[in-house]
Structure formats: C-alpha cells, structure tokens
Amino acid sequence: MPSMAQGEHKSFVQNSKPNPKSAFSMRQKIAEHRRSLPIASVEKRLIEEVQKNDILIIVGETGSGKTTQLPQFLYNAGFCREGKMIGITQPRRIAAVTVAKRVAEECEVELGQRVGYSIRFDDTTSSSTRLKYMTDGLLLREALLDPHLTRYSVIIVDEAHDRSVHTDVLLALLKKIQRARSKPVGEKIEFGNMASEVQTKTRDANGPQQNGVLKGCQGRKLSPLKLIIMSASLDARVFSEYFGGAKAVHVQGRQFPVDILYTVHPESDYVDATLVTIFQIHFEEKPGDILVFLTGQDEIESVERLVQERLQNIPEDKRKLLPLAIFSALPSEQQMKVFSPAPTGFRKVILATNIAETSITIPGIRYVIDPGFVKARSYDPSKGMESLDVVPASKAQTLQRSGRAGREGPGKSFRLYPEREFEKLEDSTKPEIKRCNLSNIILQLKALGIDDIVGFDFIDKPSRGAIIKALAELHSLGALADDGKLENPAGYQMSRLPLEPVYSKALILANQFNCLEEMLITVAVLSVESIFYDPREKREEARTSRNHFASVEGDHLTYLSVYRESDEFLEKRKAAGSGNNIDKIMKKWCKENYVNSRSLKHARDIYRQIREHVEQIGFNVSSCGNDMLGFRRCLAASFFLKAAQRQLDGTYRALESGEVVHIHPTSVLFRAKPECVIFNELMQTSKKYIKNLTRIDSLWLSELAPHHFKTAE
C-alpha cells in the first residue's frame, strides 16, 4: 500500500462567511409539527399573494413545508370550487407518491379521495380528487389530451430549480395556457385548436371531451389559471424574469447550520484526498455518519476497497468504520443497507453518486465530503452522439450536497478544494434541455400545435443546431411533412406513444410488416436500462445464461428471447396453479437466469402500456412467428438512420455521421463483427461505442429507406 500513513493530515479552513440559510429540520412527524412549520405563519399572506397574482414564485428552502402545506392552504381558501383541481408537479415519481401519502394523512382522508397522486403506471386519483400530485412529465401528457388543462384552477410546479426537460417544457406550455385561458374562447388563440381538431380522430378512449368543453364555453371566458413556481435557491430571478417580472416570495426554511470547510491547496488526486478526509473525520470528529459524493460505480468501488485496506492497518479499537456504497444500478436490497443504523459504536461512511443529492435522504449524516465533481451526460447533435464526462459540480449542486449534513443537527461539509475555486464554479447546472436530443420534445410541441420551434419561448433556448437536427430526424421518420407540420396520421400517432419517436415509428412499420408483437417487446426492452446484470460479472453461470439467450442475429433478437422465455415461464406457473404472485415468480426466474428483475418488470409495464396505445390507434397486434428475417428487415426499415458498416481494419463507420465507432463489449455481436448492422445508441466513453445492434444486409437500406439512401448506390 502506498504511504497513506496515519500521520497524514489535511488542513481545512473555515469559509469566510458562514452560510446564513442553513436550517434544515428533521423529517417532520407530520401532524404535530404542521403548525410549527415555517410556512404556517405566512398562510394568510401567501393566499393573498396567490389571489392578487396570476403567477407567483415561491422560494423556499428544504423544510419550509411548502410542498405539503401550500396545496392545503389553497384548498381551504376555496381554490377547488366547482370541482376544479390543484395540480402539483414533481420531477421525480417517488416524491409525488410520498408527498401525496403524507398530505392525505394530514387531511385525514383516504389516499385517492381528496388527495391523490398520478404517475406513470400508477394512478390513485378519482373523481373526488382535488389535490393531485404528479410527475411533470405526466402533466405534459395530459396537456396533449386537454390543451387548456381545463380541470385545473391552480398548477404548482415544484422543484423548478431542477430544470429537467419536462419542467422546462411544462413551464413554457403553462405560460401559453395561462394566456389562452385569460382570453374569451371565441378569440383566436395561438395553439390548441389544431390539436383538438385532430384529437377527435386519435384521442384516447378515456380522454376528456375537449371539443365539448370548448363548445360549452363559447363566448365565455375559460376560467383563469393560477400558476405557482416553487424553487429552492438562487434561480428565482430566472423564473421571475421569464414570467414578466412575476412576484417572488421567500419562505424561510429550516435547517441546522452547516460549517463549510475548504482545503488550503488544490488536490491533485481527489480519491486520495477523500480517503484522508474520511479517516480524519473518523479520528477527530464527534459521532455522526459521513456522506461522500463520488462520480460513479467504479470510483465508489475503489474507494470502498481502499477504506477496507486502510482499516486493516490501524489499531483495532479505531476500526469501527463501515463503508457502504449506493448508486442507482445497485440492486435495491443492497441499496437498503445504507438506511439501517450502524452497529453500536460504528460510524457509517456512505459512498454515493448524485443519487444522494436529491433522490434519497439518508438519516444520520453529519459530515459531507464533496470533491466537487459530477458525471454528466451531454449530447452532440451534429454526430448524434451522447457522452458521459466527469465535470466540476455547480454552486447550486455543491450547496445541495452540503445541506445533506444539516438535516438532523449541526453538520460539517468538507470541500476538497480551496474557497477561491468555489467562486469559479457555474451558478447552476446547465439545464438538461441544452444537452439532450430534442426529437421527442419537438414532436410533443408540434402535437400541441406549436409549429415555430426556433421562435418558441423557452426559458433557455436549445441551440439552433440541436433543433434543426431533431426536426430533420422527425422528417426522416415521417412524423413531419415537408412544410414542418405534423403528418397525419403518423405524426399524431407517434406523439401519443410514450416512447422515443424512432421507437414509435418502429411500431407503425411493424404493423405493416406484421411483426407488431415482436416490435412491442423489442422497444419495451430498449426503453429500459439493460436487462442483463453487470456485464463485468464473470461467474460461469452468468456467462452461460447470457450465451443461452444470445442470438447470432444480434441484441434485438436476444432481448426478444429473454422476454419470451420469462413470459412462458410465467404462463406455465400460472397454468400449474401457482400464479398468485406474478412479481415473485418473475423475480425467481430472473435470479435463476441472471436477468435484472427491476428492468424486466419495467419493460413488462411499458409493453402493457404501449400495447394498449397501439390497440387504441386501431392496430392489430400480430406476430410474425418464426420469420426472423422479416423482423430484421423491419428493424432495418425502422432504424436505418443508425446503420454502420464494417471497415477493413475491423472498426465500423456510422453511415449517417461518418464517425468511426466500435461495437460495445456488451453486445452479442461483439465478436462476430458482421459486415453491416443497425444500432440504437452511439455513446462516447473510452471509445465511441455503438450499442444494441442487429445484423442486416446492406442492400436492405436502399430498398427499405430509399428516400434516405437514394444516393448511396
């Protein structure tokens, strides 16, 4: 072991001005603490502000109670008259569920009555629901069916600082809807008409009767819509400016003070610095668990190993330190371990990715170690390529991380860089909309009747190049006509499916190729994280299992056989009379076959949902049986935009971008190296890798996508 000597010691300096707004509170024991929440004292004022202002920005730190209390205040003040609802959006499913449950408890109603939540695959709302918690993505979907969101009197967009694509698009849309709802219906409004017109042809069976609603309101005003944007931290000004100088109200939070400490000098090796700091805290600080923010699985696993190694070299009475890893790819049973209290006398050190920044809250944390980096996804529209890079965290992220030390008592945050480096960080993370593929978003906007995408009023405008690229892709897929308007019916059908546009297109084609059943399964599996466990898994049984499913034709057919075999197993068990617990049976099968049960369950949910959708469109779900040649031709026709040809040196050239790429080691075609393939994903990590491929005949491309390959011959 290198000289990670015990004597090594890092000097930290206290930051010059203590963070004034650090007062997190413990997880509130709900009912008894309601009155003591900071927001309780400003109920009257908040209601007045909402009555006076159509748009209100509320800046509230964690622990203010805004998410649980404000909707109740509004309900009591009469904002749900005439059956109207208050919608509260969250960026994450788990938050929508837990908050709704808590509020139902506080209101002493059954979940799904006055208070409910609705997230994909799980809707607890009923006709009596007035406070509806949901994900922002779900509300966007609702807007496709009801372009004025007429059932809502108030919409609260919570955690707007998150700046997810969904939040950004939703805010832009709500701005438009609010304007439309303040005008008499007879007047021409900027969008919605076209969408509702076409809707009569393609509307979901249970969609609201939009035309009827509009007719009934003829000559009258739609009721106005109140908009409340809730955000933590620095970004309030951005939202206020976007909404024409909207009023912003601050609500005090509740957190314990967190001392911020910086290193005196920059650290050249943050893994090493992390290790030193962990032991320094362990030896010198009072009891309390440590939370370390690292960038990924590999890093976490190596720090875990290093901590274990080092523990062997210190006196036995000081070894009471328990390292635990948490990241999203970790099976949930192992994730749960970080939540159980450490054995008596032990100190936990949680090695986490960003998952611990917002998604989960671990009790007992008093110390945070923040090396100041994050792994971020970015997208290069010109090459159609994603990449994952380690980049410096933003100020907002860094504050959020430090706050994790002050939820249960005063804490300390150790930043592994000097204070002057903090000042150089970006204020906040680049909004996702500026670093992702826009084809899906643009398809949604087009379906809402918004045709001028370049001129659309985004909070942060995506680059022109990214917009053009997405428009071109949608045009190639047949979703957009030459004039840039949505094709009827294909474009509308595609916008209704909760899938990447290219997968929706694949379903439309599969309907024509008579292999819709196979394609439904394939795109469901492609829509989830890998259904195979960690491919680094070298155990013999795991390899055998993967080989058992592998198809020489490629990954798509491999996924098909995994899904089908799991399904057959389930059917057999059901027929044998033991079909009571589907989840349990599937888990057992997954374990035996080294398949990720979380992913497979998710794929099955998606399959069920999109099957319903295509049946509503009027497609007949038929199977091509054993005609895998026909199915591969359909895959080629669907994914022609992403084809690659083998070169003499064994590398591949992506036909669209001209990039030199490599087959990803997780592909079943990694060794076979067929002459021509279609693929679904192009990602740069250590190399430019293509993932999820199927072997095709290169002649199929010009035959099946002549509009795209006419010059190729």
Added chain:
DNA sequence: GAGCACTGC
C-alpha cells in the same frame, strides 16, 4: 476484449 450520473412519459 471492455464498461453505463440521475430522472421521466
């Protein structure tokens, strides 16, 4: 022969 932060419909 090598590797994937986190969400969401």
